[in-house]
Amino acid sequence: MFGISETGLKVCLCLMEDGESTAADIADRLGIDRSTVGRQLNHLTDIGVLDKRQRLLKEGGYVHVYSPVPVEEVRRRLTVGLLAWTDEALDIVEHVNREKLDALARADGDAGDEQASIYWDG
CATH class of the missing domain: 1.10.10.10 (Winged helix-like DNA-binding domain superfamily/Winged helix DNA-binding domain)
Known part of the structure; x- marks a missing residue:
């Protein structure tokens, strides 16, 4: 990291x-x-x-x-960096999940259209 x-x-x-x-x-x-x-x-x-x-x-x-x-200052700085990284990672995951849900909703709306299909692995 x-x-x-x-x-x-x-x-x-x-x-x-x-x-x-x-x-x-x-x-x-x-x-x-x-x-x-x-x-x-x-x-x-x-x-x-x-x-x-x-x-x-x-x-x-x-x-x-x-x-x-000094070790305590490094610990503090790295903790702040870790928390910022975690926050950014959670934002990315949330964004991907929103996109996935939006795509699923669009696919469900097009259920009558045989051309519309979506596949999510995992």
Whole structure:
């Protein structure tokens, strides 16, 4: 549901052990391509498992630093996400059921017409 891959879990566990790190440091530690780590970090940040901030570099510029969100906050965020997903799924099921009932009603109305037939599996 949240789309966390095996690589994403490795990245997350690495950060839980280190406390905070950059994409380059994680890529080096795990032996994974930096762009793959970057995609995973962005996804984990998007779903609320990690926080991202900028660290200014002495030589100029900045680097993104990632850190794990406290477990209770992750639990809260994932619960909110799960409830939203469940609500959306129930809306879809309700819509499909309405369409099915409408189609059955139309088929019943056309019972005298041999061309009108509907078949629902399940």
